Amino acid sequence: MQSRTVVAAVIFTALALVPSVATALNQSFYIDVGIRILIFAIAALSLDLILGYGGMVSFGHAAFLGIGAYAVGILAYFGVHNGLAQFVAAIVVSTLAALFIGAVSVRTTGVYFIMTTLAFGQMLYFLAVSMSKFGGDDGMNISSTSDFGGWLDLHNPIVLYYTCFCFLLGFAVFSDRLVGSRFGMVLRAIHMNEQRAVAIGVGSFRYKLTAFVISGAMCGVSGALLANQALFVSPAIMHWTRSGEILIMVILGGIGTLFGPIIGAVVYLLLESTLSRITEHWEIILGPFLIIVVLFAHRGMLGWIAERRRAPTK
């Protein structure tokens, strides 16, 4: 627990310093990279909640990212720029979608869960492709960032950065509490042995569904933030490969660690932005890297670090 707190403190301190460093180096572009990292960290964190603690391998999580982004985009299209309305809409719609998708898919297990979430992700993807009013395949430009009155100007990258930072911090603390609570214990118990949990009188469906909905809503918020960063939304945001990327971030960082996925998002997106500057064929490096991490670092990078730290003392 002690080392977890230290790791968390280090991560968040480092993240908090990014805008100052970027400004000092006169490379404001890195604030944009940072914002994307924070947003995907939220998405990865939300996925880890159900993946790491509920054993639910959602292969359609990008759908919630898309729902959140389209909620902002569509409201902006109709002239509703009020940030509160947009974020509430993003949360409500992604909650409802998660409730529906979860109600169908949480009953299934193993590969059938993977495939059902993938199917719903694809349905929403094609729904977005066919919404010609909102750009269809071409996507839509969003005319301005969410309007929170005078006190929060998301158009300013530094303000947006710290907004995303606060969301991430809030969600991390919330998730940490949640998995430590009775609810989290039950969820983990179900994950470890569902039959036993059911036998001692726990309605597993209800718990798993609740976790799925919380996760979906959280991911919806990251989508709304992403819409504010990109000021553009297209169906590509919910392509199945995007769902795969979020999964990768969780695994890279360490499944079931909450802070691991944040590191995973940092590493993945930094790899992407630096490797892609060095060679256009950066995926030929990323692919084997991923394989090695999965095959040799069972619990992701955070797990690997933890093992290294523990080893000498024992």
Added chain:
Amino acid sequence: MNGKLLAALSALCLMSSTSYGADTVKIGLITTLSGPGGVMGRNHRDGANLALEQLGGKIGNLKGEIIYADDEQKPDVGRQAAEQMVKQDKVDFVTGVIFSNVLLALYRPVIDSGAIMVGASGGPHEVAGEMCSPNFFSASWQNDQAPEAMGKYMTDQKIQSVFLMAPNFAAGRDMLAGFKRYYKGKIVAELYTNLNQPDYQAELSQIRFAKPKAVFVFYPGGLGIQFIKQYAQAGLQKDFPLYSVYTQNETTLPAIGAAANGNFETGFWSPDLKNPANVAFVKAFRAKYGYMPADYAASSYDAVNLIDSAVKAVNGDLSDKKGMIAAIKQAKIHSVRGDLKFNNNHFPIENFYLFKIVKAADGSYIRKEESVVLANHGDSYASKCPMK
């Protein structure tokens, strides 16, 4: 630990930020280099490179540098590439962009950054109309223009009915809108296919059953290769003559060859145009790259020359955006298309020709110039652009 992270982070930032003096003109070329659109992007890249090489590596009298990015034919990827170019590389000019949906996605970030953009392909109606900007020029076309010419030609030929097909994205919709603006006969059906759809067999069956007098399509680059090959395989060629824009050109003809023989295409340029600038360009291009240039190479070549004329006009003072914009508007270059003028919306006023696909002496297929269908033709959205 904290210090280490910070140090690593700053090292990372330094690694990718290279400092340039003000004596370099940086041109960002965003185009589609992968997938079916890749044949067009290659034209963009080689056309721009040839222009820079002929200018002795100089833009204006400064050192010229072209930075490339592949948009993978995806709007979101193009937008991210554009943001990186204007914010990190701090380019002075942006050019390229094959696909109109990619242009629409990256237009705002580029224009808002103050960079001057000279588009070398897709010209969506939004950018020609309400969204027009002093900082944007098109060295190519507005999407509706070429299909307007084809609509007029097919009306003049008294072709009574036509079946329309295009991919469902910004340019596809513009192309069919332009065609319908000038075509007076009967539209049997107007069919949009998914942009990433690889197989058109189901739609080809629909054509046979709809029995139109002719078929008009827009399937650019690799999409066109797929479409026309499948069209020929289905045996539709002899019953339903195929007319197209940006489909049967030098990017696709090497692959489709005989399947397109005798078909018609309209456009602003072909390697067959006889003006001296073009004859020299086609010769130099073929000698250097070993393949026949298409429209995209021509517009990309012109775009770099336009940029050069702008930098020359302000004597290398890259901060004088107004001066550079005014210079481009003059269009004082020997365009390979012949006469080029810019409209109030910074889109070209140019000739649109009828081309016939014929077999050349060397056995390859080319687009032979038949006639001028619309001379000095401006686009239909200029009046919606508030610029004067």
Added chain:
Amino acid sequence: MNINIFFLLEQLLNGVQFGVMLFLISAGLTLVFGIMNLINLAHGVLYMLGAYICASVIQASGSFLVGVAAAIVGSLAAGIVIELVTFRPLYRRTHLDQVLVTFGLTLFFNELVRIIWGPTALYAAVPAALSGQIDILPGAPYPTYRLVIIGTGILAAVFLYALVSYTRIGMLIRAGASNRVMVEALGVNIKLLYTFIFGLGAALAALAGALAGPILAIESGMGNGMLILALVVIVIGGIGSIRGAFIASILVGTVDTLGRTMLRPLFATFLSQATADQAGPAIASMLIYLLMAFILFFRPQGLFPPRIR
């Protein structure tokens, strides 16, 4: 749009042709999944490799048949190497690990193909003898090449059926799909069996890729979309079932094709044209996923679940 019975028949045939392609890819996927309990997202890579190798060899040799043969051999070799190097340690791991490793393999091979063959799409020509049309009904010509694809796919299905039903190796495959542990306990060299099955799947996927080359654009990542559809097919069909994969492939192929061409005119009969123009293509693109969710809701193990688990 006039809808008549011939039009419907032709569209059905188009659907079957698409379905047959799906079957060639799904067959290997479902066997690997059913018997080795391995989710192989890299299966689409073998389809892509098949298409690339076939196109290159056609260009070099001028012969379509040589190209197809080379594609099968090449992908088979690639498949066996992949199996030996990365899958052996992966069989005992969780599905999640398998998804990620094979996703990593997909990234690697998609990029490798871009390096070897360039980012621009390749195109193969239809062999001259097959480039014409055959009248399937009087006045209804159909591309010969597509009929060949249908024929090849059905032949492959018959071959697989015979292999699984009447040979010793087929018996082991069936036994493996029902109870893997028992087969191993009986002293069968399960590792060799795994390699054989994986190679068989790779060869079939390569055949599909080689056949697709002359119709479609050959590009990096072309296997991704097909892989997702193949996953849908094997889940609908029941994991591990060749028969299920065949029926589900044809089902998915025809439903997708008919949806694409029929929904819009169908909706127009009771909705306004504008609504039909919107809703038709929208529902059509989601149709097979709706189908899958629907089937899984009523039959959570697919249409033909393996009997014992």
